Amino acid sequence: MVRALEELKTNYTRVREQFLLHVAMKKEFNDLKARYNTLREWLSFYDAQSCNLSVNGRLACRGKLYLFSSDKLNWTxxxxxxxxxxxDLVTIxxxxxxxxxVSKIKVTHWIGLSDLDTEGRWVWVNNQTLTETGLQFWFTGGPKEPDNWRVQDPSGDNCASLGDGNGNFQSWFDASCKTVKKFICEKKY
Incomplete structure:
Protein backbone atom coordinates (compact mmCIF):
# COMPACT_ATOMS: atom_id res chain seq x y z
CA MET A 1 0.00 0.00 0.00
CA VAL A 2 2.86 2.40 0.83
CA ARG A 3 4.52 1.54 -2.46
CA ALA A 4 1.29 2.18 -4.38
CA LEU A 5 0.92 5.54 -2.60
CA GLU A 6 4.48 6.53 -3.48
CA GLU A 7 3.91 5.49 -7.10
CA LEU A 8 0.69 7.51 -7.17
CA LYS A 9 2.49 10.59 -5.76
CA THR A 10 5.24 10.23 -8.37
CA ASN A 11 2.71 9.89 -11.18
CA TYR A 12 0.76 12.88 -9.84
CA THR A 13 3.92 15.00 -9.72
CA ARG A 14 4.88 13.97 -13.27
CA VAL A 15 1.36 14.71 -14.64
CA ARG A 16 1.25 18.06 -12.80
CA GLU A 17 4.64 19.06 -14.25
CA GLN A 18 3.50 18.07 -17.73
CA PHE A 19 0.28 20.03 -17.28
CA LEU A 20 2.15 23.15 -16.12
CA LEU A 21 4.56 22.75 -19.04
CA HIS A 22 1.57 22.47 -21.41
CA VAL A 23 0.00 25.65 -19.94
CA ALA A 24 3.30 27.52 -20.30
CA MET A 25 3.77 26.30 -23.88
CA LYS A 26 0.21 27.28 -24.78
CA LYS A 27 0.78 30.78 -23.38
CA GLU A 28 4.06 31.07 -25.30
CA PHE A 29 2.35 29.84 -28.47
CA ASN A 30 -0.42 32.45 -28.12
CA ASP A 31 2.16 35.19 -27.48
CA LEU A 32 4.15 34.14 -30.57
CA LYS A 33 0.98 33.97 -32.65
CA ALA A 34 0.02 37.52 -31.60
CA ARG A 35 3.53 38.78 -32.42
CA TYR A 36 3.42 36.97 -35.77
CA ASN A 37 0.08 38.59 -36.66
CA THR A 38 1.39 42.03 -35.70
CA LEU A 39 4.53 41.52 -37.78
CA ARG A 40 2.46 40.27 -40.71
CA GLU A 41 0.32 43.43 -40.56
CA TRP A 42 3.45 45.61 -40.50
CA LEU A 43 4.92 43.71 -43.44
CA SER A 44 1.72 43.97 -45.46
CA PHE A 45 1.76 47.74 -44.94
CA TYR A 46 5.45 47.85 -45.89
CA ASP A 47 4.78 45.74 -49.00
CA ALA A 48 2.00 48.09 -50.04
CA GLN A 49 4.31 51.06 -49.72
CA SER A 50 7.17 49.41 -51.64
CA CYS A 51 5.39 48.45 -54.84
CA ASN A 52 7.43 48.95 -58.00
CA LEU A 53 6.75 51.04 -61.08
CA SER A 54 6.74 48.77 -64.10
CA VAL A 55 8.12 49.55 -67.54
CA ASN A 56 4.77 50.33 -69.17
CA GLY A 57 3.77 52.91 -66.55
CA ARG A 58 1.67 50.59 -64.44
CA LEU A 59 2.31 50.11 -60.76
CA ALA A 60 3.04 46.48 -59.85
CA CYS A 61 1.93 45.38 -56.41
CA ARG A 62 1.04 41.96 -54.96
CA GLY A 63 0.26 40.20 -58.19
CA LYS A 64 -1.66 43.09 -59.74
CA LEU A 65 -0.77 45.87 -62.14
CA TYR A 66 -2.46 49.21 -61.50
CA LEU A 67 -2.85 52.08 -63.92
CA PHE A 68 -3.86 55.41 -62.42
CA SER A 69 -5.38 57.52 -65.17
CA SER A 70 -4.44 61.10 -65.84
CA ASP A 71 -7.62 61.63 -67.89
CA LYS A 72 -11.09 62.17 -66.46
CA LEU A 73 -13.93 60.17 -67.99
CA ASN A 74 -17.38 58.97 -66.96
CA TRP A 75 -17.59 55.54 -65.33
CA THR A 76 -18.54 53.60 -68.48
CA ASP A 88 -10.74 46.45 -65.84
CA LEU A 89 -11.64 49.02 -63.22
CA VAL A 90 -10.07 48.12 -59.88
CA THR A 91 -11.74 45.61 -57.58
CA ILE A 92 -10.70 46.20 -53.95
CA VAL A 102 -5.57 55.63 -50.94
CA SER A 103 -1.84 56.33 -50.53
CA LYS A 104 -1.50 56.84 -54.30
CA ILE A 105 -4.33 59.29 -55.00
CA LYS A 106 -4.90 62.99 -54.38
CA VAL A 107 -8.26 63.28 -56.21
CA THR A 108 -11.31 61.06 -56.48
CA HIS A 109 -11.05 58.01 -58.83
CA TRP A 110 -13.63 55.62 -60.23
CA ILE A 111 -13.45 52.02 -58.96
CA GLY A 112 -15.11 48.96 -60.47
CA LEU A 113 -18.23 48.94 -58.30
CA SER A 114 -21.80 49.84 -59.30
CA ASP A 115 -25.47 49.14 -58.68
CA LEU A 116 -26.44 49.81 -62.30
CA ASP A 117 -28.46 46.60 -62.69
CA THR A 118 -30.39 46.63 -59.40
CA GLU A 119 -30.61 49.65 -57.09
CA GLY A 120 -28.89 48.89 -53.78
CA ARG A 121 -27.21 45.69 -55.02
CA TRP A 122 -23.58 46.77 -55.42
CA VAL A 123 -21.58 44.52 -57.74
CA TRP A 124 -17.91 44.60 -58.73
CA VAL A 125 -16.91 44.41 -62.40
CA ASN A 126 -15.89 40.78 -61.77
CA ASN A 127 -19.57 40.07 -60.81
CA GLN A 128 -18.89 39.66 -57.08
CA THR A 129 -21.34 41.41 -54.78
CA LEU A 130 -20.30 43.29 -51.65
CA THR A 131 -22.11 40.62 -49.66
CA GLU A 132 -19.82 37.98 -51.19
CA THR A 133 -16.61 39.92 -50.60
CA GLY A 134 -17.60 41.08 -47.11
CA LEU A 135 -15.49 44.20 -47.57
CA GLN A 136 -16.85 47.75 -47.62
CA PHE A 137 -15.34 51.18 -47.11
CA TRP A 138 -18.39 53.43 -47.60
CA PHE A 139 -18.18 56.92 -46.11
CA THR A 140 -19.93 57.17 -42.72
CA GLY A 141 -18.73 60.59 -41.50
CA GLY A 142 -21.78 62.62 -42.50
CA PRO A 143 -24.61 61.59 -44.71
CA LYS A 144 -23.79 57.90 -45.04
CA GLU A 145 -22.92 56.44 -48.41
CA PRO A 146 -24.27 55.06 -50.64
CA ASP A 147 -27.07 57.62 -50.62
CA ASN A 148 -28.30 57.47 -54.27
CA TRP A 149 -28.54 61.27 -54.43
CA ARG A 150 -30.68 62.33 -57.41
CA VAL A 151 -30.21 66.11 -57.54
CA GLN A 152 -27.61 66.18 -60.35
CA ASP A 153 -28.75 63.02 -62.11
CA PRO A 154 -32.38 61.84 -61.85
CA SER A 155 -31.24 58.24 -62.44
CA GLY A 156 -29.28 58.45 -59.15
CA ASP A 157 -25.79 57.69 -57.95
CA ASN A 158 -25.06 54.23 -59.33
CA CYS A 159 -21.26 54.10 -59.61
CA ALA A 160 -18.64 54.09 -56.87
CA SER A 161 -15.52 56.15 -56.50
CA LEU A 162 -12.60 56.13 -54.12
CA GLY A 163 -12.70 59.51 -52.46
CA ASP A 164 -14.80 62.61 -52.93
CA GLY A 165 -14.23 66.25 -53.76
CA ASN A 166 -13.70 67.11 -50.08
CA GLY A 167 -10.52 65.07 -49.65
CA ASN A 168 -12.09 62.00 -48.03
CA PHE A 169 -9.97 59.58 -50.05
CA GLN A 170 -10.06 56.68 -47.58
CA SER A 171 -13.76 56.02 -48.25
CA TRP A 172 -16.06 55.02 -51.09
CA PHE A 173 -18.78 57.32 -52.41
CA ASP A 174 -21.60 56.68 -54.84
CA ALA A 175 -21.87 59.21 -57.67
CA SER A 176 -23.62 59.71 -60.95
CA CYS A 177 -21.97 57.44 -63.52
CA LYS A 178 -22.06 60.41 -65.90
CA THR A 179 -19.64 62.45 -63.76
CA VAL A 180 -16.10 62.64 -65.11
CA LYS A 181 -13.36 61.45 -62.75
CA LYS A 182 -9.94 59.89 -62.92
CA PHE A 183 -9.99 56.10 -62.63
CA ILE A 184 -7.89 53.12 -61.59
CA CYS A 185 -7.43 50.12 -63.86
CA GLU A 186 -6.15 46.79 -62.57
CA LYS A 187 -4.85 43.65 -64.20
CA LYS A 188 -3.62 40.48 -62.52
CA TYR A 189 -0.22 39.22 -63.57
Whole structure:
Protein backbone atom coordinates (compact mmCIF):
# COMPACT_ATOMS: atom_id res chain seq x y z
CA MET A 1 0.00 0.00 0.00
CA VAL A 2 2.86 2.40 0.83
CA ARG A 3 4.52 1.54 -2.46
CA ALA A 4 1.29 2.18 -4.38
CA LEU A 5 0.92 5.54 -2.60
CA GLU A 6 4.48 6.53 -3.48
CA GLU A 7 3.91 5.49 -7.10
CA LEU A 8 0.69 7.51 -7.17
CA LYS A 9 2.49 10.59 -5.76
CA THR A 10 5.24 10.23 -8.37
CA ASN A 11 2.71 9.89 -11.18
CA TYR A 12 0.76 12.88 -9.84
CA THR A 13 3.92 15.00 -9.72
CA ARG A 14 4.88 13.97 -13.27
CA VAL A 15 1.36 14.71 -14.64
CA ARG A 16 1.25 18.06 -12.80
CA GLU A 17 4.64 19.06 -14.25
CA GLN A 18 3.50 18.07 -17.73
CA PHE A 19 0.28 20.03 -17.28
CA LEU A 20 2.15 23.15 -16.12
CA LEU A 21 4.56 22.75 -19.04
CA HIS A 22 1.57 22.47 -21.41
CA VAL A 23 0.00 25.65 -19.94
CA ALA A 24 3.30 27.52 -20.30
CA MET A 25 3.77 26.30 -23.88
CA LYS A 26 0.21 27.28 -24.78
CA LYS A 27 0.78 30.78 -23.38
CA GLU A 28 4.06 31.07 -25.30
CA PHE A 29 2.35 29.84 -28.47
CA ASN A 30 -0.42 32.45 -28.12
CA ASP A 31 2.16 35.19 -27.48
CA LEU A 32 4.15 34.14 -30.57
CA LYS A 33 0.98 33.97 -32.65
CA ALA A 34 0.02 37.52 -31.60
CA ARG A 35 3.53 38.78 -32.42
CA TYR A 36 3.42 36.97 -35.77
CA ASN A 37 0.08 38.59 -36.66
CA THR A 38 1.39 42.03 -35.70
CA LEU A 39 4.53 41.52 -37.78
CA ARG A 40 2.46 40.27 -40.71
CA GLU A 41 0.32 43.43 -40.56
CA TRP A 42 3.45 45.61 -40.50
CA LEU A 43 4.92 43.71 -43.44
CA SER A 44 1.72 43.97 -45.46
CA PHE A 45 1.76 47.74 -44.94
CA TYR A 46 5.45 47.85 -45.89
CA ASP A 47 4.78 45.74 -49.00
CA ALA A 48 2.00 48.09 -50.04
CA GLN A 49 4.31 51.06 -49.72
CA SER A 50 7.17 49.41 -51.64
CA CYS A 51 5.39 48.45 -54.84
CA ASN A 52 7.43 48.95 -58.00
CA LEU A 53 6.75 51.04 -61.08
CA SER A 54 6.74 48.77 -64.10
CA VAL A 55 8.12 49.55 -67.54
CA ASN A 56 4.77 50.33 -69.17
CA GLY A 57 3.77 52.91 -66.55
CA ARG A 58 1.67 50.59 -64.44
CA LEU A 59 2.31 50.11 -60.76
CA ALA A 60 3.04 46.48 -59.85
CA CYS A 61 1.93 45.38 -56.41
CA ARG A 62 1.04 41.96 -54.96
CA GLY A 63 0.26 40.20 -58.19
CA LYS A 64 -1.66 43.09 -59.74
CA LEU A 65 -0.77 45.87 -62.14
CA TYR A 66 -2.46 49.21 -61.50
CA LEU A 67 -2.85 52.08 -63.92
CA PHE A 68 -3.86 55.41 -62.42
CA SER A 69 -5.38 57.52 -65.17
CA SER A 70 -4.44 61.10 -65.84
CA ASP A 71 -7.62 61.63 -67.89
CA LYS A 72 -11.09 62.17 -66.46
CA LEU A 73 -13.93 60.17 -67.99
CA ASN A 74 -17.38 58.97 -66.96
CA TRP A 75 -17.59 55.54 -65.33
CA THR A 76 -18.54 53.60 -68.48
CA UNK A 77 -15.83 55.25 -70.61
CA UNK A 78 -13.31 54.67 -67.82
CA UNK A 79 -14.16 50.99 -67.82
CA UNK A 80 -13.91 50.88 -71.62
CA UNK A 81 -10.38 52.35 -71.47
CA UNK A 82 -9.35 49.77 -68.86
CA UNK A 83 -10.78 46.90 -70.92
CA UNK A 84 -9.02 48.21 -74.05
CA UNK A 85 -5.76 47.84 -72.10
CA UNK A 86 -6.52 44.23 -71.13
CA UNK A 87 -7.59 45.27 -67.63
CA ASP A 88 -10.74 46.45 -65.84
CA LEU A 89 -11.64 49.02 -63.22
CA VAL A 90 -10.07 48.12 -59.88
CA THR A 91 -11.74 45.61 -57.58
CA ILE A 92 -10.70 46.20 -53.95
CA UNK A 93 -10.23 42.92 -52.11
CA UNK A 94 -8.49 43.79 -48.82
CA UNK A 95 -7.79 46.51 -46.29
CA UNK A 96 -4.15 46.63 -47.40
CA UNK A 97 -5.18 47.11 -51.04
CA UNK A 98 -7.56 49.90 -49.99
CA UNK A 99 -4.74 51.54 -47.99
CA UNK A 100 -2.32 51.20 -50.89
CA UNK A 101 -4.74 52.82 -53.37
CA VAL A 102 -5.57 55.63 -50.94
CA SER A 103 -1.84 56.33 -50.53
CA LYS A 104 -1.50 56.84 -54.30
CA ILE A 105 -4.33 59.29 -55.00
CA LYS A 106 -4.90 62.99 -54.38
CA VAL A 107 -8.26 63.28 -56.21
CA THR A 108 -11.31 61.06 -56.48
CA HIS A 109 -11.05 58.01 -58.83
CA TRP A 110 -13.63 55.62 -60.23
CA ILE A 111 -13.45 52.02 -58.96
CA GLY A 112 -15.11 48.96 -60.47
CA LEU A 113 -18.23 48.94 -58.30
CA SER A 114 -21.80 49.84 -59.30
CA ASP A 115 -25.47 49.14 -58.68
CA LEU A 116 -26.44 49.81 -62.30
CA ASP A 117 -28.46 46.60 -62.69
CA THR A 118 -30.39 46.63 -59.40
CA GLU A 119 -30.61 49.65 -57.09
CA GLY A 120 -28.89 48.89 -53.78
CA ARG A 121 -27.21 45.69 -55.02
CA TRP A 122 -23.58 46.77 -55.42
CA VAL A 123 -21.58 44.52 -57.74
CA TRP A 124 -17.91 44.60 -58.73
CA VAL A 125 -16.91 44.41 -62.40
CA ASN A 126 -15.89 40.78 -61.77
CA ASN A 127 -19.57 40.07 -60.81
CA GLN A 128 -18.89 39.66 -57.08
CA THR A 129 -21.34 41.41 -54.78
CA LEU A 130 -20.30 43.29 -51.65
CA THR A 131 -22.11 40.62 -49.66
CA GLU A 132 -19.82 37.98 -51.19
CA THR A 133 -16.61 39.92 -50.60
CA GLY A 134 -17.60 41.08 -47.11
CA LEU A 135 -15.49 44.20 -47.57
CA GLN A 136 -16.85 47.75 -47.62
CA PHE A 137 -15.34 51.18 -47.11
CA TRP A 138 -18.39 53.43 -47.60
CA PHE A 139 -18.18 56.92 -46.11
CA THR A 140 -19.93 57.17 -42.72
CA GLY A 141 -18.73 60.59 -41.50
CA GLY A 142 -21.78 62.62 -42.50
CA PRO A 143 -24.61 61.59 -44.71
CA LYS A 144 -23.79 57.90 -45.04
CA GLU A 145 -22.92 56.44 -48.41
CA PRO A 146 -24.27 55.06 -50.64
CA ASP A 147 -27.07 57.62 -50.62
CA ASN A 148 -28.30 57.47 -54.27
CA TRP A 149 -28.54 61.27 -54.43
CA ARG A 150 -30.68 62.33 -57.41
CA VAL A 151 -30.21 66.11 -57.54
CA GLN A 152 -27.61 66.18 -60.35
CA ASP A 153 -28.75 63.02 -62.11
CA PRO A 154 -32.38 61.84 -61.85
CA SER A 155 -31.24 58.24 -62.44
CA GLY A 156 -29.28 58.45 -59.15
CA ASP A 157 -25.79 57.69 -57.95
CA ASN A 158 -25.06 54.23 -59.33
CA CYS A 159 -21.26 54.10 -59.61
CA ALA A 160 -18.64 54.09 -56.87
CA SER A 161 -15.52 56.15 -56.50
CA LEU A 162 -12.60 56.13 -54.12
CA GLY A 163 -12.70 59.51 -52.46
CA ASP A 164 -14.80 62.61 -52.93
CA GLY A 165 -14.23 66.25 -53.76
CA ASN A 166 -13.70 67.11 -50.08
CA GLY A 167 -10.52 65.07 -49.65
CA ASN A 168 -12.09 62.00 -48.03
CA PHE A 169 -9.97 59.58 -50.05
CA GLN A 170 -10.06 56.68 -47.58
CA SER A 171 -13.76 56.02 -48.25
CA TRP A 172 -16.06 55.02 -51.09
CA PHE A 173 -18.78 57.32 -52.41
CA ASP A 174 -21.60 56.68 -54.84
CA ALA A 175 -21.87 59.21 -57.67
CA SER A 176 -23.62 59.71 -60.95
CA CYS A 177 -21.97 57.44 -63.52
CA LYS A 178 -22.06 60.41 -65.90
CA THR A 179 -19.64 62.45 -63.76
CA VAL A 180 -16.10 62.64 -65.11
CA LYS A 181 -13.36 61.45 -62.75
CA LYS A 182 -9.94 59.89 -62.92
CA PHE A 183 -9.99 56.10 -62.63
CA ILE A 184 -7.89 53.12 -61.59
CA CYS A 185 -7.43 50.12 -63.86
CA GLU A 186 -6.15 46.79 -62.57
CA LYS A 187 -4.85 43.65 -64.20
CA LYS A 188 -3.62 40.48 -62.52
CA TYR A 189 -0.22 39.22 -63.57
Missing amino acids: SSRDVCVSKGA TSQSEQDFL
